[in-house]
Amino acid sequence: MKDKKKPIKLNDQQLMLDASRVADIYHQMTIDLFDQVVDRVRERGSASLEDNPYIWQLEKMSEMGLLNKDNTKLIARYSGIAEEQLRYVIENEGYKVYKDTKSQLLEALGGNGNFITNNLIQTNLANYVNQTTGDIDNLINTTLPKSVRKVYQDIVEEAVAKVVTGLMNPDKAISTTVMKWAERGFYGFTDKGGKRWRADAYARTIIKTTSWRVYREARKAPADELGIDTFYYSMKPAAREMCAPLQHQIVTTGQARVEEGEKIFSLDDYGYGKPGGCQGINCGHTMMPFIPGANYKPDLPEHLANLTPEEAIENANAQSKQRAIERSIRQSKELLHVAEKLGDQDLIDKYKSKVRIQQGAMRDYLKQHPFLHRDYAREKYYADPFSKAKKEVKLREEQKKARELATKRAELDKAVKSGKIVSVSGVTVGHTPPGKAGEPNSVVQHNATNGDVLGRTYYDDRGYKVKDIHFTNHKQPDKHLYGKKGEHVHDFVFDDDGKFISRTTRELTNNEREENLDILWRY
Ligand SMILES: [Zn+2]
Numbered sequence: 001m002k003d004k005k006k007p008i009k010l011n012d013q014q015l016m017l018d019a020s021r022v023a024d025i026y027h028q029m030t031i032d033l034f035d036q037v038v039d040r041v042r043e044r045g046s047a048s049l050e051d052n053p054y055i056w057q058l059e060k061m062s063e064m065g066l067l068n069k070d071n072t073k074l075i076a077r078y079s080g081i082a083e084e085q086l087r088y089v090i091e092n093e094g095y096k097v098y099k100d101t102k103s104q105l106l107e108a109l110g111g112n113g114n115f116i117t118n119n120l121i122q123t124n125l126a127n128y129v130n131q132t133t134g135d136i137d138n139l140i141n142t143t144l145p146k147s148v149r150k151v152y153q154d155i156v157e158e159a160v161a162k163v164v165t166g167l168m169n170p171d172k173a174i175s176t177t178v179m180k181w182a183e184r185g186f187y188g189f190t191d192k193g194g195k196r197w198r199a200d201a202y203a204r205t206i207i208k209t210t211s212w213r214v215y216r217e218a219r220k221a222p223a224d225e226l227g228i229d230t231f232y233y234s235m236k237p238a239a240r241e242m243c244a245p246l247q248h249q250i251v252t253t254g255q256a257r258v259e260e261g262e263k264i265f266s267l268d269d270y271g272y273g274k275p276g277g278c279q280g281i282n283c284g285h286t287m288m289p290f291i292p293g294a295n296y297k298p299d300l301p302e303h304l305a306n307l308t309p310e311e312a313i314e315n316a317n318a319q320s321k322q323r324a325i326e327r328s329i330r331q332s333k334e335l336l337h338v339a340e341k342l343g344d345q346d347l348i349d350k351y352k353s354k355v356r357i358q359q360g361a362m363r364d365y366l367k368q369h370p371f372l373h374r375d376y377a378r379e380k381y382y383a384d385p386f387s388k389a390k391k392e393v394k395l396r397e398e399q400k401k402a403r404e405l406a407t408k409r410a411e412l413d414k415a416v417k418s419g420k421i422v423s424v425s426g427v428t429v430g431h432t433p434p435g436k437a438g439e440p441n442s443v444v445q446h447n448a449t450n451g452d453v454l455g456r457t458y459y460d461d462r463g464y465k466v467k468d469i470h471f472t473n474h475k476q477p478d479k480h481l482y483g484k485k486g487e488h489v490h491d492f493v494f495d496d497d498g499k500f501i502s503r504t505t506r507e508l509t510n511n512e513r514e515e516n517l518d519i520l521w522r523y
């Protein structure tokens with residue numbers, strides 16, 4: 001029996017990784033917004049801060065509208081791409097996690113892979129996207145521009161105060177004030193505990209919280225559907241106190257018990273869902289549905305196999321210290337960038353040496369904790385996630401267009417093979433369309449001199465025109481509100497003597513569309 005058991009496959013955490021890249025775009029946006037503030041403050045006008053500080057201040061304040069215009073443009077550019085990416089990540093990666101998990105469960109249950117899609121999960125994912133983008137929109141489009149204006153105003157006023165009181169020369173006054181605000185960042189949100197969040201850090205929190213919720217729900221939904229309440233708790237080299245005993249164990253959302261000789265831990269005994277408990281904020285452990293008796297646990301790599309819960313807790317502390325050093329390196333590099341923009345050599349030297357010292361501290365720290373590894377990407381100042389995302393969005397659009405074109409072409413191929421396309425007996429080219437009389441039961445095509453097909457004229461068994469199918473709107477879009485690009489039909493009635501009786505206009509029937517698909521397939 002035992003060899004029939006299936007190992008559970010842990011699908012990777014692409015979703016979390018991609019979501020974090022979206023958060024990177026918002027961070028990049030605030031760096032670029034700050035650059036715009038610095039440029040505006042430093043731009044030379046008619047008044048100088050040295051000779052006419054108050055006139056300089058007035059002039060700078062009157063430029064607030066220009067700054068705001070630049071900000072708005074930049075924010076629109078970034079947030080359009082970021083939102084598009086977030087939607088894609090949550091809806092597609094989220095659904096993929098759900099689908100993979102469910103397929104594995106069905107396989108373990110010995111089902112013949114009769115996978116039924118669940119529309120509810122797709123609706124839920126779409127709702128998560130809307131809720132999240134709503135929260136972020138408010139932050140990015142309302143709070144952030146206000147914060148930028150406030151920072152600009154404060155920099156200008158403080159710089160003037162420092163010059164007027166004779167405390168500093170104008171250049172130093174500007175660079176000192178700018179650096180102070182660069183360190184603070186743009187205000188975004190104050191939480192219940194009174195903690196003041198930077199706008200980009202708050203956006204990251206919103207994105208992270210949502211993507212974890214999506215990830216967990218996509219994992220748990222298949223288990224709920226199939227009546228399974230047992231899960232494999234993932235193993236990491238670092239784990240908080242409430243998580244450490246659960247690592248590499250089977251857990252349940254129900255009662256603690258023993259099943260198929262497997263001890264099952266109840267999540268409720270470990271602070272399930274509470275901020276510091278298992279599956280709480282920043283926990284990072286994943287739960288994979290697991291059927292005792294039908295699944296077996298994955299093999300652990302050597303560095304994890306003999307890890308005790310105590311060691312895991314210790315490692316967690318060591319890892320969070322590494323994250324802190326990484327953050328301080330990134331921060332110093334960003335401040336170095338601002339110093340370079342200001343062209344202040346003292347400040348450039350200061351932050352350069354700060355970066356060197358922090359990198360040295362990182363090297364020493366990693367030597368003491370060999371299980372940690374250096375991740376240079378986390379220490380990087382500027383990796384331009386925006387341009388990368390933009391390329392990805394464009395590529396997806398192109399792929400979508402190509403798929404649509406291929407579908408249309410396949411439809412055309414089918415119509416051609418089935419012999420449904422009308423056979424044309426002649427073509428007239430130029431201004432004059434086919435006349436009212438022609439070969440009985442024939443179809444004559446009308447082409448423009450550039451080769452565009454303008455229409456087809458159908459003749460009845462007497463040889464009189466019964467209809468014109470026009471493929472254009474005759475360049476009068478408002479008068480031809482037909483079809484996809486204005487295509488329409490004129491029905492004609494002539495008596496047996498060829499006397500005109502009537503002409504009416506209408507939409508093409510499905511049958512007419514099909515027999516003219518050789519023209520219409522591109523529409
Ligand atoms: Zn955890």
Ligand SMILES: [Zn+2]
Pocket residue numbers: 470474488490
């Ligand atoms: Zn017409």
